Amino acid sequence: DFDDPTMITRFKAFLDWLFSRIPNVPLHNFIVGNEVGAYLSTTQDWEEWTAFYIAARDHIKLTHPALMVSCTGMFGSLTGIPQAEFQAMNMHTDFISVTYYPLTPDFIVHAPSAPVADFALLASLYPGRPIYIQECGYPASPTCNSSEEKQRQFVAYVYATWHIYSDQIKHLSFFMQHDYTAQEVA
Numbered sequence: 001d002f003d004d005p006t007m008i009t010r011f012k013a014f015l016d017w018l019f020s021r022i023p024n025v026p027l028h029n030f031i032v033g034n035e036v037g038a039y040l041s042t043t044q045d046w047e048e049w050t051a052f053y054i055a056a057r058d059h060i061k062l063t064h065p066a067l068m069v070s071c072t073g074m075f076g077s078l079t080g081i082p083q084a085e086f087q088a089m090n091m092h093t094d095f096i097s098v099t100y101y102p103l104t105p106d107f108i109v110h111a112p113s114a115p116v117a118d119f120a121l122l123a124s125l126y127p128g129r130p131i132y133i134q135e136c137g138y139p140a141s142p143t144c145n146s147s148e149e150k151q152r153q154f155v156a157y158v159y160a161t162w163h164i165y166s167d168q169i170k171h172l173s174f175f176m177q178h179d180y181t182a183q184e185v186a
Helices: 003-021 043-063 075-079 081-090 116-124 148-166
Strands: 029-031 069-071 071-074 097-099 131-136 169-174
Touching: 003 043, 043 069, 043 081, 071 075, 071 169, 075 081, 075 097, 075 116, 116 148, 131 148
Parallel strands: 029 069, 071 097, 097 131, 131 169
Antiparallel strands: none
16 A cells, blocks of 8 residues: 555655765755556545655655645546545645646547636636646647648647646646657557
């Protein structure tokens, strides 16, 4: 379990080892867990994860008090079913960290204009909190009911909408600016 003392102790040891290897690297933020909502399904899972996250965050802050710490969730997790659990956990983060891919569960793209409503929703759920979009993307494959033109439109909407929320959305990074190789897909 994430909140098991052994798990927490080992993760703290890992953090100590990691930071000892990069003593001169200037760090701005540290993410503990990526897209965790995909792995947590019960209230108990969320309680265990939150306890683990808080222990890790507190340990990081002991040696790196200025380092901003958060946990990344998928856009659907921050705005959908586990929204309440994520909001409770995010009370312990220094910023809201999210991945954003406007897709249906079967990987069909939403309209390229999706960022207009989606960024507004995210900003409204976390008023006054800095938001870091760690990954942003939109496939171009016809298999996903998309195209390079839809992808181009999406990128234009992302930048236009980011401009509206730039006081709150402090960081946005596009992920995978190329297709996976055939070998990676296989």
